[in-house]
Amino acid sequence: MAKRVSHWxxxxxxxxxxxxxxxxxxxxxxxxxxxxxxxxxELQTSxxxxxxxxxxxxxxLTDRGILQTAPASDGxxxxxxxxxxxxxxxxxxxxxxxQWGEQHLYQADEPRSSMIDRHTRAPVPxxxxxxxxxRRLTWRDTEVLKVAKDPxxxxxxx
Amino acid sequence: MAKRVSHWxxxxxxxxxxxxxxxxxxxxxxxxxxxxxxxxxELQTSxxxxxxxxxxxxxxLTDRGILQTAPASDGxxxxxxxxxxxxxxxxxxxxxxxQWGEQHLYQADEPRSSMIDRHTRAPVPxxxxxxxxxRRLTWRDTEVLKVAKDPxxxxxxx
DNA sequence: CGCTTCTAGTTCTATTTTAAGACCAGTTTA
DNA sequence: TAAACTGGTCTTAAAATAGAACTAGAAGCG
Numbered sequence: 588m589a590k591r592v593s594h595w596x597x598x599x600x601x602x603x604x605x606x607x608x609x610x611x612x613x614x615x616x617x618x619x620x621x622x623x624x625x626x627x628x629e630l631q632t633s634x635x636x637x638x639x640x641x642x643x644x645x646x647x648l649t650d651r652g653i654l655q656t657a658p659a660s661d662g663x664x665x666x667x668x669x670x671x672x673x674x675x676x677x678x679x680x681x682x683x684x685x686q687w688g689e690q691h692l693y694q695a696d697e698p699r700s701s702m703i704d705r706h707t708r709a710p711v712p713x714x715x716x717x718x719x720x721x722r723r724l725t726w727r728d729t730e731v732l733k734v735a736k737d738p739x740x741x742x743x744x745x
Numbered sequence: 746m747a748k749r750v751s752h753w754x755x756x757x758x759x760x761x762x763x764x765x766x767x768x769x770x771x772x773x774x775x776x777x778x779x780x781x782x783x784x785x786x787e788l789q790t791s792x793x794x795x796x797x798x799x800x801x802x803x804x805x806l807t808d809r810g811i812l813q814t815a816p817a818s819d820g821x822x823x824x825x826x827x828x829x830x831x832x833x834x835x836x837x838x839x840x841x842x843x844q845w846g847e848q849h850l851y852q853a854d855e856p857r858s859s860m861i862d863r864h865t866r867a868p869v870p871x872x873x874x875x876x877x878x879x880r881r882l883t884w885r886d887t888e889v890l891k892v893a894k895d896p897x898x899x900x901x902x903x
Numbered sequence: 904c905g906c907t908t909c910t911a912g913t914t915c916t917a918t919t920t921t922a923a924g925a926c927c928a929g930t931t932t933a
Numbered sequence: 934t935a936a937a938c939t940g941g942t943c944t945t946a947a948a949a950t951a952g953a954a955c956t957a958g959a960a961g962c963g
Binding site for chain 1: 749750752756757758759760761762763765767768769772773776779780793794831833834835836837838839840841842843844845846847848849850851856857858859860861862863864865867869870872873874875876877878880882883884885886887888889890891892
């Protein structure tokens with residue numbers, strides 16, 4: 588290709604977020620990190636990702652402050668990768684993706700992993716967006732206020 | 746590259762979701778669709794995406810039931826792309842990405858678009874995950890129950 | 904201790920994606 | 934009726950990916 592275009596300067600937090608974790612593998616690595624997978628080899632077999640890809644993704648995610656390395660908790664001389672606070676902030680992104688996938692991409696009888704409440708062992712209910720006064724908000728109830736105006740990527744390239 | 750590997754058969758809704766909307770552009774197209782952008786040309790200039798890319802992305806998203814085409818609402822002979830119900834289901838994914846981006850990727854003084862409540866014009870509060878009994882759930886309170894066991898992509902390729 | 908195996912990578916190459924621009928047919932506007 | 938706009942397709946080059954081969958250091962084993 589030509590170099591993949593960056594969304595960083597779009598003035599939109601969605602675009603900037605995707606610039607950081609919007610590639611094919613990052614969110615899956617982060618999902619595994621939430622599930623307690625910490626070692627390079629564990630990630631590799633769990634994801635079925637090429638080692639080279641995994642190595643560069645882990646480097647990128649570390650550089651961007653989403654993962655950090657720590658000495659292995661089993662006492663060996665190896666490293667492990669754990670989520671930073673910024674990385675843990677992606678929890679609701681993963682939950683939202685999971686819930687959408689469950690609802691729209693599976694037949695009733697297809698087996699799939701599910702997220703449960705550790706205390707009650709019950710399935711986690713659906714995420715909801717509420718206004719300050721408690722009203723439930725759907726996409727119809729919201730609107731995006733655009734910023735002053737960056738000319739946008741196309742214009743910026745001219 | 747070699748052909749990008751698919752995550753569809755991983756038995757994880759997150760993986761399957763990313764298989765469908767996990768590429769570099771899809772979620773940005775969907776974000777624009779939520780903001781009311783409907784025409785090919787509007788999308789192209791708004792995103793700064795190459796026309797060829799946009800055309801294939803729109804075809805994919807339509808094939809996958811996330812967008813659908815409709816006769817243009819301005820009476821011209823052209824088409825427009827609108828979200829299906831399945832596509833609108835991605836609302837909370839966009840909101841979660843937006844909120845993470847706002848919180849972790851911007852300096853206080855950087856301008857950025859923001860999402861507001863149409864009725865009160867107030868910023869939309871943060872998404873929260875709650876248990877059935879109303880307790881707020883964080884990543885520490887949840888656990889993913891894996892499914893019976895697909896051997897995983899690496900093993901499947903052997 | 905010495906040998907083998909495991910871990911966590913790096914390097915290499917073939918193939919596919921992507922970006923970006925040229926080109927084009929049908930539609931709308933002047 | 935000519936000019937410009939819309940919504941694409943086609944072509945090309947540069948870059949990302951997958952997959953395999955290779956490697957240095959750490960662990961396990963007898």
